[in-house]
Each structure stands twice: as C-alpha cells, then as structure tokens.
Amino acid sequence: MTKTVGIVGFGQMGSGIGQVAAGAGYRVIAREVKDEYFQKGLGYITRSLDKAIERGKADQEHKDKVLENITGTTSLDDLIHCDLICEAVLENIDVKKEVFKELDGLCRQETIFASNTSSLSISDMAAVTHRPGRFVGLHFFNPVPIMKLCEVVRTIDTSDETFDKAFAFAESVGKTCVTAKDSPGFVANVLLVPYLLDAIRQLERGLASREDIDNAMVFGCGHPMGPLTLTDFIGLDTILYIADIMFEEFKDAHYSAPPLLRRMVNAGYMGKKTGRGFYDHSKKK
Numbered sequence: 001m002t003k004t005v006g007i008v009g010f011g012q013m014g015s016g017i018g019q020v021a022a023g024a025g026y027r028v029i030a031r032e033v034k035d036e037y038f039q040k041g042l043g044y045i046t047r048s049l050d051k052a053i054e055r056g057k058a059d060q061e062h063k064d065k066v067l068e069n070i071t072g073t074t075s076l077d078d079l080i081h082c083d084l085i086c087e088a089v090l091e092n093i094d095v096k097k098e099v100f101k102e103l104d105g106l107c108r109q110e111t112i113f114a115s116n117t118s119s120l121s122i123s124d125m126a127a128v129t130h131r132p133g134r135f136v137g138l139h140f141f142n143p144v145p146i147m148k149l150c151e152v153v154r155t156i157d158t159s160d161e162t163f164d165k166a167f168a169f170a171e172s173v174g175k176t177c178v179t180a181k182d183s184p185g186f187v188a189n190v191l192l193v194p195y196l197l198d199a200i201r202q203l204e205r206g207l208a209s210r211e212d213i214d215n216a217m218v219f220g221c222g223h224p225m226g227p228l229t230l231t232d233f234i235g236l237d238t239i240l241y242i243a244d245i246m247f248e249e250f251k252d253a254h255y256s257a258p259p260l261l262r263r264m265v266n267a268g269y270m271g272k273k274t275g276r277g278f279y280d281h282s283k284k285k
Helices: 012-023 035-054 060-068 093-106 122-126 160-172 188-205 210-221 227-234 236-250 259-266
Strands: 004-008 027-031 070-073 084-087 112-115 135-140 149-154 176-181
Touching (some): 012 135, 035 060, 093 112, 112 160, 122 135, 135 160, 188 210, 188 236, 188 259, 210 227
Parallel strands (some): 149 176
16 A cells, blocks of 8 residues: 655656645655755645645645655665655756666665656656556646546556556546556647647747747637647757657657747747747746
C-alpha cells in the first residue's frame, strides 16, 4: 500500500504532483538540488492553494494539511523508504537515467519508480535499473492541481501489480487515468502536437491571422483556447522538443516542426514563460 511518495524535481510539475499527493493524505518527500529550489516549489503550492481558497475550492484546513504533509530534502538518500517515487526533473533522458540509476542503488526493491516525462522512453529509463518490472510512466498535465488527466504508461516489462498500484495512486489524487503504451507522445501529445504544428504551418503560409486561426477553433470547434494560444501556454520550446522526438521515432512529416517554430525558439520566443510567443504576454491584463 502506498503511503509515502517521493518527488524528484520540485519545479512546476513536481510541486503540482506533490500538492495533489499531499492533499490526498500521502506523506510527500520532495528532493531538489538546492533548498532554495524546494522553497520556490513550496511557493507555487502556496499560491495555488490561496487561489483555490479565493474561489471557494479549498479552505485553510486543506492548505495546512497539504503543507504539513510535505518535507523537503537535497539528498536522494532521504527517499529510501518511499513506496513510490515520481521523477519530474529536466526533460533530458541522460539526466533522468542518472537519477534512476542512483535511486536504484538506494531504494528497496519493492519501491515503484515512475517518470512524469511527456515524451521520452520509459523503457530506456527502466533499463538502467534492476527493477524494469516496477517501473511505469505517470504523465500528469500542467497545472497538475487543475488538469484532470494522468496517462499511466506501461512498458513491455511493467508488471500487472506495478501498473495497478500506479493507476490506483493516480486515481486517488483525483485524476482520470488513461492507459498508454510506451510510445513517443503517449496518447494526448501524439494527437495534440500535430494539431498545434499544423496551426503554425497555416500561420506561416498566410492562411489567416493568429487571431483568426485561434478564433476558428474556439468558436467553430468549441475548444477552450486556440492552438497558437495553447502553444504559448505550453511553451514553444516544449512543443519543438516533443515534435523532434516524435519525428525521430516515426519519420513522419506530420510530426516535423515548421521552420517558423524553430526560428522563434532560436530567437528566444518561448511563449508565456518568457513573455513573448505568438502573442505578447509581457504586460499583465
């Protein structure tokens, strides 16, 4: 039974996973390389909870419970007694492998390892450990406290017991889960990213303005936001990174990044997080 959850990487994604796990009653041990990064993650959680209280979605008691259930550390050694460890570090396969290789030498054999990667191979990460059967993907979506989906990714080695426990954990923190095999993009991104790339191609070709492309999908198809607005929100660099991984895997032009996207990323136009993407986000409305 899962009681203690380890989080490696406490940025926006890691802190979001920590927040929903702590809110569901789990003891959370969050590891960051520096305490200041852990404190920054706690800041994300505090602001998220304060907004939820303002909207009437949470109360002070819940906020206190979440913060009380989270402990920070700068040492992987402090995760050795965790029942499940979810990695949410930089989206770099070598960095992730190094984390799991070190954890594998520290943790009990029963501990389940999970990665929050949105596109990298779970099997490749599992291969550097001695527990491929107890390795799974748990792909939460940003912002984790709000987005309801979690993709539970199983490899050819993932045991039924591991998969069932990981699936149950994700459901217990309030997520609607879908099962995906270990393939680039899993379910959501393999469908979403080509749609976003096609929108960028049409803008590049001059089919319509950015506003008209977005409005066509919002008011014509009922989407909550247009594809270019969504790309800004996700991050142009993130979309480019995922597209390159999927193109490398499938060699299908449908996943090929448009030249405009690559030029914008090279110029530092990453979207909302840098203040500029397809739209100007530098001024608060």
